[in-house]
Amino acid sequence: MTTTEAPAPAAADAPPGRRTRRRRGPTAPQWAAVGFAAPLLVYLTLFYAYPLWRNVDLSVHDYTIRAFVQGDAEFVGFDKYVEVFTSSTFPTALWNTAVFTFASILFQYAIGLALAVFFRSGFRLSPLLRAMFLVPWLLPLIVSASTWAWMLSSENGIVNSVLGAFGVPQINWLTSPGTALLAVTIANIWLGIPFNLVILHSGLQSIPGEVYEAASLDGAGPWRQFWSVTFPLLRPVSAITLLLGLIYTLKVVDVIWVMTTGGPGDSSTTLAIWSYREAFGTGQPDFSPAAAVGNVLIVIALVFGFLHLQLQRRQEES
Amino acid sequence: MSRRSSRNPWWKTALGVFFTAVMLFPVYWMFNVSLTRTADLRADPPHWFPWAPTTEGYEAVLAQQLPALGTSLLVGLGCVVLTVAIAAPAGYAVAQLRLPGRGTLNFLLLVAQMIPAVVMAMGFYAVYVRLGLLNTVGGLIVADSTIAVPFGVLLYTAFMAGIPRELLQAARVDGANTWRTFVSVVLPLSRNATLTVSLFAFLWAWSDFIFASTLDRNGDLVPITLGIYQYIGNNTTQWNAIMATAVVASVPAAVLLVVAQRFVTAGVTAGAVKD
Known part of the structure; x- marks a missing residue:
């Protein structure tokens, strides 16, 4: 990646055609480059920019399913946004999104890091076991979500059965307002551990072994080594991992929808779920508020996205 | 020892x-x-081992879900072809041909990956309703490919930037034009990148639920994820059949993990860890 701009000496003995790049206006090789990138540019315009534009358009009109087909929806400006912000679901969805996202990435990261450090020592079978840890991440989300739904089911679930053996009374994980968000968060933490493990493990590989040898010569035990060597040196990778996790978790729909559909009531409704439910989850699609919620979600995702890019740029400079 | x-x-x-x-x-x-x-299924305590295994569930899958498996396979393969066809030349343009504005393009691709799928689904729905592309396999392939294309371009770019310039210059000296160089030098050298991109494009399309449940919910051909979802809605007592479908739907993931584990790891870490 970093070698893209590196071969400056190679440019010196490049054919003369390349040196004309300094002049204004595209050169022949640059036209070739545009040609090779053309399918992508057309693709991004048609299948990213246009749907996103349609989405903005949806949010400032009053679209019903009929107006959808006929294309005669009334322009309502920011009314739909006002409707969304003043809705009683908004504070709940915002709070649930925050709890779901932060609890998920915090535990995914902590568990992923602990496992990465554990697997770093490279004992027998460790590559095989590490590979098996990838399984939850590769399964289709709907498969994992429905498995968790059955495991957490009130009467026949294995989780309640095990807890019951220790004398815990039956917990209605998915159907009581107090535990629904907790249940989907647990499932989501499980889903995210492999991603964190793989990235953090490969981050650990880039810490030279001599650093640890020096630390242990200085008499640092494993605990001390972790906090004064591993953790500080891993900070750039950790920051990127957490931010990527954040961006992914903000958009989660499948897991929550399959397990609780955001219920009971609004108790496990996040912004993404709210948007999905308004547009596709009920018999009566209400696209305009759904698009408004979706656009609010984009803004939140982009704020953290830019933070990520900023962080990455600063790392490249250092 | x-x-x-x-x-x-x-x-x-x-x-x-x-x-x-x-x-x-x-x-x-x-x-x-x-x-x-x-x-x-309703035994209390639940059976920890399938002492008396039954194939009821799998028989139900074979009887009812074969078309859905075929659809998913078709969507996955279509998505792979579309993604590679768009991402590989674009990666070449950015990494080796010094595309004007490549910094901006890179930035846009990173931003594109941050857009929630539910928002894209609504946008696609609005577009497809007019074009009559709802409930078509082609429409679903295009929508699913939006998950993989930005990732694919970034991965190809990173990989192709590592191809020594001397090799491409040698090809040019031998009289190959830009297209020839791409087809007979760059693409074969980028085999590993192609494998990684294809693997993820397939897996993401195979696993997709959001686009399938919004753009293809009433189609004649629904993918397996939607098959499972409709199963859950229809007969909540038949959890052995639901789980059997889930097992079958997990087969590609298992196969890919066994066959191509190092490409999976390469894909996960691409972009997140720089060295």
Whole structure:
């Protein structure tokens, strides 16, 4: 990646055609480059920019399913946004999104890091076991979500059965307002551990072994080594991992929808779920508020996205 | 041998096996339930092992879900072809041909990956309703490919930037034009990148639920994820059949993990860790 701009000496003995790049206006090789990138540019315009534009358009009109087909929806400006912000679901969805996202990435990261450090020592079978840890991440989300739904089911679930053996009374994980968000968060933490493990493990590989040898010569035990060597040196990778996790978790729909559909009531409704439910989850699609919620979600995702890019740029400079 | 065993005590392996077992318990449970007889599903306590395995669930899958599996395969392969066809030339343009504005393009691709799928689904729905592309396999392939294309371009760019310039210059000296160089030098050298991109494009399309449930919910050909979802809605008592479908839907993931584990790891770490 970093070698893209590196071969400056190679440019010196490049054919003369390349040196004309300094002049204004595209050169022949640059036209070739545009040609090779053309399918992508057309693709991004048609299948990213246009749907996103349609989405903005949806949010400032009053679209019903009929107006959808006929294309005669009334322009309502920011009314739909006002409707969304003043809705009683908004504070709940915002709070649930925050709890779901932060609890998920915090535990995914902590568990992923602990496992990465554990697997770093490279004992027998460790590559095989590490590979098996990838399984939850590769399964289709709907498969994992429905498995968790059955495991957490009130009467026949294995989780309640095990807890019951220790004398815990039956917990209605998915159907009581107090535990629904907790249940989907647990499932989501499980889903995210492999991603964190793989990235953090490969981050650990880039810490030279001599650093640890020096630390242990200085008499640092494993605990001390972790906090004064591993953790500080891993900070750039950790920051990127957490931010990527954040961006992914903000958009989660499948897991929550399959397990609780955001219920009971609004108790496990996040912004993404709210948007999905308004547009596709009920018999009566209400696209305009759904698009408004979706656009609010984009803004939140982009704020953290830019933070990520900023962080990455600063790392490249250092 | 003795040196290694003294440095890597057996208890670490034992602990590792234990952690893996805990982590994979839900996967085991899915498998276990898929083999449980309907009468035993409500047993209390639940059966920890399928002592009396049944194939009821799998028979139901074979009888009802074969078309859905075929659709998913078609969508996955279509998505792979579309993604590679768009991402590989674009990666070449950015990495080797010094595309004007490549910094902006890179930035846009990173931003594109941050857009929630539910928002894209609504936009696509609005577009498809007018074009009559709802409930078509082609429409679903295009929508699914939006998950993989930005990732694909970034991965190809990173990989192709590592191809030594001398090789491409040698090809040019031999009289190959830009297109020839791309087809007969760059593409073959980028085989690993193509494998990684294809693998993820397939897996993401195969696993997609959001686009399938919004753009293809009433189609004649629905993918397997939607098959499972409709199953859950229709007969909540037949959890062995649901879990059997889930097991079958997990087969591609398992196969890819066994066959191409290092490409999976390469894909996960691409972009997140720089060295």
